[in-house]
Amino acid sequence: MSILVGRETRLLVQGITGREGEFHSRQSLEYGTRIVAGVTPGKGGRRALDGRVPVFDTVADAVAATGANASVIYVPAPGAPDAVMEAAEAGIATIVCITEGIPALDMLTAVEVARDRGATLIGPNCPGATSPGSQAKVGIIPASIHRPGGVGVVSRSGTLTYEAVQAMTDAGIGQSTCVGIGGDPIIGTTFTEILRLFHDDPETEAIVLIGEIGGAAEEEAAAFAAEHLRGTPMAAFIAGRTAPSGRRMGHAGAIISGGSGTAADKIAALEAAGIRVAGSPTELPRLLRESGYRG
Amino acid sequence: MSILVGRETRLLVQGITGREGEFHSRQSLEYGTRIVAGVTPGKGGRRALDGRVPVFDTVADAVAATGANASVIYVPAPGAPDAVMEAAEAGIATIVCITEGIPALDMLTAVEVARDRGATLIGPNCPGATSPGSQAKVGIIPASIHRPGGVGVVSRSGTLTYEAVQAMTDAGIGQSTCVGIGGDPIIGTTFTEILRLFHDDPETEAIVLIGEIGGAAEEEAAAFAAEHLRGTPMAAFIAGRTAPSGRRMGHAGAIISGGSGTAADKIAALEAAGIRVAGSPTELPRLLRESGYRG
């Protein structure tokens, strides 16, 4: 078991013939992910990835022909919200949008359509999700950092996640699923919703949460954890203790505005919920052990 | 029992201080309808209809204070779709929009919002609904034409409905509920949905349907009746046998376009479903009796 992506994942790649889409799809295939279809309007009927994957003009065609149930989107920003909506309307259950730089108001619409259709949208501006035990890698998280195991990892960041996961793998701690939820202000799925999925996943025995400044998603996650995850070993890391106020720290969502969204607030909220917060990602394995994780 | 409006109706009037709103509300009150509130933005805190009905600025305020569960809208066309949405969002279950001349595209939005909220919207451009047995009169149908009884009447028209109902009352046939669904192309509730309500209403023993040229709602109703109402005595009348093609016959929805929406098509569909179609509204009582109605 795992969350979002796993053995039952039949992956569709939207934008499979683009540079990014092709490169990362190749990595996913090598990892063992079952990629059943690609979509690039105008290239329907061809085959991608050395002939291994059929390409369709529309998501509806791809779903009808291959039974795809998950999609990863590498479409450039101007077309990405439309790609999300196309996937949602075609009945795709899990949609992972890697694309960076999508206008926030476009995402409001796409998120709402995904919700209306009952799809789970991860991202945008996220590295995706990997379930090492199921060899399912959807997105751009490097395959090499993983080890199968029982810790669910959820993060707003990309390379910082890799850092944390690598530290866990180095310490012998494997992962059930690693999910990057994205660094934009408007994202399809927030910490709390992922925590709920981990909570319901029998394979996930412990959870690592990696947050950063901006918004209040970590505080909401802390409230959820305090209520529902008291028995689950957890550890967290928050980036941006030294970030100045009023400046976007790279991610569109990483900004302290009007004095709210500081790292200090988030750390305080997590600690109040009984979650230890690491001073460095390398401390996460130790904190997990100390919080009772034996995996 | 009855459909849409009845003893349990706690009516709110949107636009109660306007000329039309006040005039017809007075008639409804006299008929015995329980009018619990009125809404006119800017006149909150006053009382209308000789002090009998409190007026509020917003529907939410009115619902909170009075528990209104139905609303009738006499707001002029530019503000009427907003009034429908305000009522739907405030949790009103039955919304009757009398207003004529609302742009169709505005109604697309209002109808969708009402649907999303689970509200039943009747109209616009309709005379409303009256349940004589419950003394509930919501809208502008003259009180004098009714007689309590077991026949459900549904119609796209106003005065033509009065004509038909009067003929029934004169013949000693009473009505459970009379509903005018409105003459516009985009309306909240169509024949079929009303037939379903009549079908589920134990008090309604027979049904009269009064249609006219334009669209295919009568054909859809015939298909529904053929499937679900074979045991229910029914009679119908269709106006516009002599209407020319391509001209709007008063109602925005009453137009034969591209050869479709003719009276002949509708009559044929109804007859194919086993429903007798009258040549004049005055024949409806006889046809009802002949179709087995004993009420």
Added chain:
Amino acid sequence: MKIQEADAKSLLLAHGLPVPPWELARSPAEVRAAAERFFAAGAARVVVKAQVLVGGRGKAGGVKLAGSADEAEAVGAAILGMEIKGITVRKVLVAEAAEIVREYYLGAILDRASRRIVVMASAEGGVEIEEVARTNPGAIHRLATHPFLGLQPWQARQLAYAVGLGGHVRDFVRIAGGLVATMRDRDADLVEVNPLAVVRGAPGPAGQATDQLVCLDAKITLDDSALSRHPDLEAMRDLDEEDPVDVEARSLGINYIHLDGSIGCMVNGAGLAMTTMDLVKRAGGEPANFLDIGGGAKAERVAAAMRLILADPKVQAILVNIFGGITRGDEVAHGLIEARSRQSREVPMVVRIVGTNAEEAARLLREARFETAASLDEAAATAVAIAAGGAMGGAA
């Protein structure tokens, strides 16, 4: 309200859709001058198209090609002044005749059943869509747009691939989006491009001749209920094609449609007005008009409606049928009495008033010696009998 092809094309052009240039001409000389400009710009042939709001102008000879200025002038002379379904052609559209590779249909309509704007496309373009719907319904691809979101690009792409326009998918998405945007921004009931054509040799931005997707004809019907918020569109109303009586009726707030019979009808309510016409026909007569005086009509509007009816010389009898609700019977009776006192010619009248204040109306009509009837069926039969030259009834 229907608008002329040229106006519809202007609206599409304003939304950035590819519509080849055209000129309007009102005389053969103007047709010639316009044709000369197209020939000078490199056209091999021009097309001259009657601008009328009725369908079937092609079959009626209202669309013709010309290969020279002389021919264009002659064709213009033939079309201008021609009658098509009773409408005199007063304007023609002149444009370069496109070299058509393939014709498609693309239309957006307000769909009553789904309460959605539905976009329809077909590879069978250039013929009436109703014809395709009858003969080959599977050739029409339909998709419903979300009422809040409009047409999404992915939907338009699906349609493009469905009709085989995948090679022009970008242009198709833009055109279909523009059609729906036109519909929404202008409050149209219908926006139709037929044919949407792949044409050869239409000059590109750099003058190159390549296959292009263009709107060769356009048809737009506007929502009458929304015209008040679009004064620019109201100005597109073609009064040339309207019966002057219709125009007057509209200005009076009366719904009036002129027909061919001899029984003038005055009714309150559209459904009842149609029913009254139907019953006249059933009694063996022919209605002269549809006329709905609307709800709550006062005496003066009744009098005005009477003038409209009497303006039709074919009217032999008048049937007044009022079911009072908002409308008060006594107001109508006053209006009728007033109107009769001023009317220029003597036409017999049968009046039936029931509902609100019917008793007072009956008293007024009795005192004024009007012919009355109790039921609608009886009123229709009496009016028909009168028009046929029968008895005026005992009371007259």
Added chain:
Amino acid sequence: MKIQEADAKSLLLAHGLPVPPWELARSPAEVRAAAERFFAAGAARVVVKAQVLVGGRGKAGGVKLAGSADEAEAVGAAILGMEIKGITVRKVLVAEAAEIVREYYLGAILDRASRRIVVMASAEGGVEIEEVARTNPGAIHRLATHPFLGLQPWQARQLAYAVGLGGHVRDFVRIAGGLVATMRDRDADLVEVNPLAVVRGAPGPAGQATDQLVCLDAKITLDDSALSRHPDLEAMRDLDEEDPVDVEARSLGINYIHLDGSIGCMVNGAGLAMTTMDLVKRAGGEPANFLDIGGGAKAERVAAAMRLILADPKVQAILVNIFGGITRGDEVAHGLIEARSRQSREVPMVVRIVGTNAEEAARLLREARFETAASLDEAAATAVAIAAGGAMGGAA
């Protein structure tokens, strides 16, 4: 991207919102001339407001009233050139000083948790909304707009009555609707009017003095991700207030924010870049910057990033931290070697590269005799030690 008050007011004005007229001035003489025009038009007093993107200009003395042209010139001279939170005032806005009856707050924000545009209003206007949120949160009324439909008039009316603006409900509905429309049309994250004020004596269309609801101040933050589709808004960027290094970084596609410390940081990924800064601080140092070279950076972008860091004279040591994913470690190593070969001043550097092609990177760095570190913690500690004047490490 933040824009100046005057630009924000222009955008509101373009959506038909009531914004009293203003002029911009860049010198005391211009302030005087503008003030004279307002006095000539009947103003009793004018207000002169510093145009800076940082908050708190009022407290800093950047907003002043003047009752005469002389006074306006003097006030202008005092404000222009003033420093507010490190920003030099180069422009002021001059307007008639309104006679304020009551101040309100009205703002539209992009709410992350609900994924909605949320409109907030409060009767406590004229102070920072964050202050109200802390001291009297019940005074802020919030409503979420539907993502497809935007702000509905009925919602705006509810808000008007909630804050006690029922007497101006029509204007309030129009203004609130315009705020959300501005947000949607311009891709703003935040549109704020504070104060939204009832003012007396503001001239109406016919010159009459009546109470009116007007936007006295405006604040708009634009979505950086959407600027590419709004070239007119990109032009509102105030380069005067930006560090030239920030401007250069943006042109290179590098996320760079200048800070006050001595350890220059070069990292791939925003979260990791913040973490690197945090670890520098934790090791007792101060980061000189935030710098994210982005995903898949090639050697030349790495070299450019190095130039940006070195342009800061306070930088005493450089910490490079790369977790290769899309970014290839060997590319980064090449970039670093290239950059060092050209760099104008000698600054010690600690490099940590893991992930994709880390082995090749390690070989290249070893050959080029770079100081390297295995872990992030170690890299931070070493960099801090170097900057503090400690050993360069044995390998150097």
